[in-house]
Amino acid sequence: MVGEMRSAAAKGVACIVDAGHPDMGRSFQFLKQLSLKSGMPIVAGAGYYAQPFYPPEIALWDEEKITHELIAQTKAEAIGALGEIGTWDTMTHDERKVFRAVGKAHLATNLPIFTHTNMGKGALAQLDVLESVGVKPERVAIGHLGGLTDSTAAVQKAICKRGAFVGFDRQGGPGDSDQVPAVLALLEDGYADKLLFSSDFSFASDLARRTDASHRGAMIPFNCR
């Protein structure tokens, strides 16, 4: 992975935001060693991912307890963001509870928030819940909105208009060209500064040593985490 970081740096990547946290099996110490050995700055996230990944305690804890635990996560390690915080399909009762707690943890820590949606599903509802506890949209990025390929970009525009950021964050696969009309529609409406592009790198099949060698020229599967 140190080699991968050096390869990414050589191609112009100056910093990586890691979207993992403990319920996905993320090791903070691993990230720290990786950053120190490669020289690549890495921003570590914190939080709880989405319903299928929650630890069993989430169902038992109330909003205040989850808020307390989130703040403790951000103090235990050098955390730079609350994310990715997800809804797996339609927002569940527990996911709503976690989103409200994340909003409250944000108010206590001022760490920015970035989210996971199922290809854009429920994007506005996520922003609604965060705003309902007092989060300013300017501190939020709603993720995976490249999954909404409506050429008028109606949902993405609504999010930009409210002040939040829009993630076109699974770039580098065969789905890229389908997203171009929505991106152009957003640029035409003056929202360039609200668009965030990234790779959502998460699979071993995407490693540079795979794509540069044995998989040279092969189509890289679109990430569907």
Ligand SMILES: [Zn+2]
């Ligand atoms: Zn995601």
